[in-house]
Amino acid sequence: MIAIERKLMNIKIKTYYLATEDIRKGDVQAHLIGYTHSLIPKSSLRRFDTIQFDLRKDENELLMEMNKATRRQIKSALDRGFTHVIVDNPTDQELMDFQEFYNRFAKDKGTHTFNSYHMQSMKLLREQNALMLTYMQDKDKNILSYRIYMTDGIVALNLYSATHFRIVDDRELKKIMSQANRLLIWKTMLWYKEKGQLVYDMGGLTDDENIRKFKLGFGGKIVQVYSGYEPQSMIGNIIMKVRDLKLKLLKGLV
Template sequence: MNVKIKIHYFRNEKLPKESKVPVTCYLHSLSPEGLSNSYETLQIDLQKDESELLKEMNKTTRRQVRRGEELELGHIVIENPTDQDLLEFQNFYNDFAKDKKTHSCNFYHMKTMKLLRDTKSLLITYMKDGKNILCYRVYIIDDKVAMNLYSASTFRKIDNPEFKKMMSQANRFLTWTSILWFKKNDYELYNFGSLTNDENIRRFKVGFGGEIIPVYFGYRAGTITGFILLKIRDLKFIVSAIRKIK
């Protein structure tokens, strides 16, 4: 069944029901209205002074950012990524995902990024040492919010302890320089995306300070077709959960 799904990011107010759209998907919504699913996120107020943002970091993060400054790395921002830019990121990310044993960036994810790109809602940034890219960050953006969608680095591919230390510094420095770039370009919030249960990832994000808040996600039907589709989707989840219990 080919059903149109409209996606809204960063909703912060009540939106009218769209009767001509079968299904509307809300992701990373700041408003809980009509949505029952939630998770934690970390956001930084970019209207604060740079000195205040630095002060809110923990000591480890602040020290590693300073060390990153000394590495004289190149910070690249791609505001209008081409298909080739996306392909290069996909290849880099999938090498990272293979080493980390996590999900790869597949055809569906690439299609999503291209749709975001085509609506001026995607930005890529990376840190490089000479010709070598060390780490990436990909963001979903609107006029006020920048949210981390993907991050990847070569950290796991090298066994050298000194190189691992340098990569840790480069990764934090990339995050910090991206925060400053968004601040300079009049964004109001920098969002780290989901605060996962992975202790290392959570520690990395929380080290930058900011505020932990709940955000919400879910679907709303605008037509009978959309209502039926969501009921079928809910039923599939229930059946899947029962099978796992057995």
């Protein structure tokens, strides 16, 4: 488990990543307690499925858990001579480079961008030597796929991933990017295995059937995890009520 603290307009937020034990209210001096990928069931948090891989298994066993299509894509990517780059504790500039790449992807996909709040979270994780950035590039050093991970020394969790697959029109380039992305996951999984991590967590399984199919193609085990916030004070309660109202307005429920 890793915890980070921050203040936002004098509102203190403490966020726990990969919690394996309950954080009792009153034990933490903060207006809000945040949970990311907690294994502790709580009705106040959002429950969702993630997919995890046991890195104690040998390389061949992990490979054979994948479906044939995924193994074939990885083999094709290996034949292309891509370069896998690992950046432990990335610099501010390296994080900004990722931010620019990711936000182009997010804009096209219509999802949330990587904003200043997320950037601060990454820097706080970096301070605890818990952050890693990685990417796959072609022979011309063009970045094809990017990912950011955090780890508590036991579980390596994929926090963000991005490719420009949707942006390009060229069919062959789309295929190359798809192969590079799969190889990036595989190479990173093996890197964490070599570092002695026990679990590789690919991140949440969404309702998007294409993303779900993509992730399940690697094998692994589906695990339920919990994320969200719990108020610790009157201010925290007000913040959560305002947040819930905004979400309802966005969904047209008010």
